[in-house]
Amino acid sequence: MLDSDSFITPDGRTIGATVMEMKNITLRFGGVVAIKDISFDIREGEIRAIIGPNGAGKSSMLNVISGFYNPQEGEVWYKGSKRPPMKPYQVARQGIARTFQNIALFEGMSVLDNVMTGRLNHMNSGILSQALWWGKAEREEVENREAVEKVIDFLEIQHIRKTPVARLPYGLKKRVELARALAADPKILLLDEPMAGMNVEEKEDMSRFILSVNDEFGTTIALIEHDMGVVMDLSDRVVVMDYGKKIGDGTPDEVRGNQAVIDAYLGVAHD
């Protein structure tokens, strides 16, 4: 069902109404203002990028969305209602999953077990039932394993299913992180610099996976990225931040032509 706000992109994806909205967010750490009065929205099914120079407040913004920080001012609206201050696990239960800039996997556990942890919010059998491996616990484990295996298949990491994460190269660890986030079956996926430190081939692979996730499951994606080429190719709309303020918002083409954005990236002559 398309409502009046929905439209279909030239490549055939459906972009729906606003699913999340940031209203005048301000985040302070003591005297440091990390985010200053920022508003923007994320629409259902789109790939929304947040870019900006180092220290612009991008990761802080993502942490506000994921509930890790609670802003001093402003409101977060999710699915048409205002979100009260929440703990990250409560946000995760609402269907928001994320990956981290510095990989945060369980190094000693296998890929399979790591991805399984992404299903935590889909398990609600009790300790006793799980310990005895009986009834609901068994059923749940089978269902969740199947969901996890589908993600493993999707991201083409079958060959490392049983490998401890510590033994994997960086690019694959990033993919495992994406797998864990995907396993949660999220409505919104937050990616914090998914391509940082990757070579060209790994970046291409990751871009392909991000696009297919969005395309195949219709997952809304908000991502932070430094690689301009990647951002402009992947995203539907881009928010540009600089020193905690929003200096641009729009399609990649609009942003590219925005003088404030050009100044922020290339610097301005002071004479």
Next chain:
Amino acid sequence: MTAAKPAEAGLTSVPALLARNANDFGGKPAYREKELGIWQSWTWSETKEEVEALALGLLTLGVNPGDHIAIIGRNRPYLYWSMVAAQSVGAVPVPLYQDAVGEEVAYVLDHCQARFIIAGDQEQVDKVLDIQDRLDRLEHIVYLDARGMRKYDHAKLSQFQELQENGRAQKESLAADLKARTDALTYDSTCVMLYTSGTTGRPKGVVLSNQNIIETSKNSCDFDGLGAGEEVLAYLPMAWVGDFIFSIGQAYWTGFCTNCPESAGTMMLDLREIGPTYYFAPPRVFETQLTNVMIRMEDAGRFKRWLFNRYMNVAKRVGPQILDGKPVGFIDRLSYRLGDLLVFGPLKNTLGFTNVRVGYTAGEAIGPEIFEFYRSLGINLKQLYGQTEASVFITQQPDNEVRADTVGVPSPGVELRIADNGEVFYRSPGTFVKYFQNDESTADTKDSEGWVATGDAGFIEKDTGHLRIIDRAKDVGKMADGRLFAPKYVENKLKFFPNILEAVVFGNGRDSCVAFINIDMTAVGNWAERNNIAYGGYQELSQHPAVLDMIQSHVEEVNASVAADEMLSGCQIHRFLVLHKELDADDGEMTRTRKVRRRIVEEKFSDLVTGLYDGSPSVSTVTEVTYEDGRKGSISATLDLRDAAVVSQKMAAE
């Protein structure tokens, strides 16, 4: 197995064998595939039902008898069923190499006038859609994996299982037609058409009849005593004749089970889980596995290393004799038994070879050390010699007569003849019918009495009756001074060093021989790591002075060994270089089965060959490369050319 000839028992086609298997071994697994981490299996009767549903589905698309149906994708039960379903409706399956680029696919599809294609996934469908404007006969594409296919225009596309459903739904009206078509198949009907990889020129479509496939399968199964209990892992390209014989011919003849890995990357793990009893791999796979074992042993603790070395020495001394059933002393026997308990058993288990009863390698020469290593562990690894035109088998080694330097005795039913110029000819029940729409080549290759030229030069050992292959007949030449030039012979000796992946020797009609070398990135990279040699990538490592020194010592060792053979002593390598890129099929330097295309390499790197002969100390060059997606780029490099010491013949004589 059945003692009667296949034809007398009415088993004159693969669908007929399927019907027999469903009847005789209905509840026994015929196929397994790992999917979502779990092995799924299909019994012979389930297989029959699946094949039948697909065959009916093909009828709904309007397949006519004699049509060619191309099949492209990785090894999956569904695609094997596609081949049998195609035969059931009287069409001819044409499997293609899944990693072939658009141009190659376009040539084959156009040449065989395929009306239908069964593709594994989106990647393969895209490949075909890219070239479809050149394929005016193409009507419909069936795809297997639906991922990413949702938004495609489905006017000319169907999904595999949906096609089967359509077939099942219309069973009543179509079953009679299907039965008539399957019953009409005879021993002379075409079973499959396989395109040869083509070391020279365009690929040729080799037409193989039911008789070719079924008699060859029967003979080769009898030779090694293969039965319905075998397990094989189907991981080699479906377009290769060997896979067709192992995974369809022999599997349907005996009723054994074909296992498909989850993906190319999981093949080694899947191999271990399945534990095949009958196994084929090209020498390269055995080489890689041995290299990996050795690398891991070097990283192991001192005690484990000591244990490994101690018992591997025992194995080297007595392992092959024990395997061949020759007399071995009691103490040695005991020692070997203990080694099996402590080292060989666990090692074989890790490699997935615990249950291997019959193992074959072919395609290229295998290094004697590699061959002996596996034999000494108690793995019955043998060699065979064959080609597409022979439905694989020309010669093979019987148990207990296995050696690294021969390719065995003629397979049952095969006659051999060596021509005056040394070229090997054969005649057998497996001899191909013809090249598709290429009578000229057919006549060039097969004479009126059915003798087929292999294109290889070789000789039969007088005392053992084993065939030994020297080289491709057309590559064997003469040096400027009239001495014999056999490049492959020297290249193989070079490639037996783990550090050397590939070698190309030049020298036909010249005064001396020179060589291009490709280093093996795994082995040399590991060596560099252990010796604190820093490098940025393949190109840099390949030109590192220490690497060049190492390769030089290998070349000089080979020269010494070549000099010992009076006939071939002229083939010693005077100068060589290490190439800055790996020879690659995408760049046309190798065939899809990874055989070097000598002429193309010589043309492409003509500046380097010139440099080697005019004595330059180094050459700067720019090389065009093709990426996997078909885009082109170029890499430039300055290569050091080195002189290698040669052994003069007089010195060798003294």
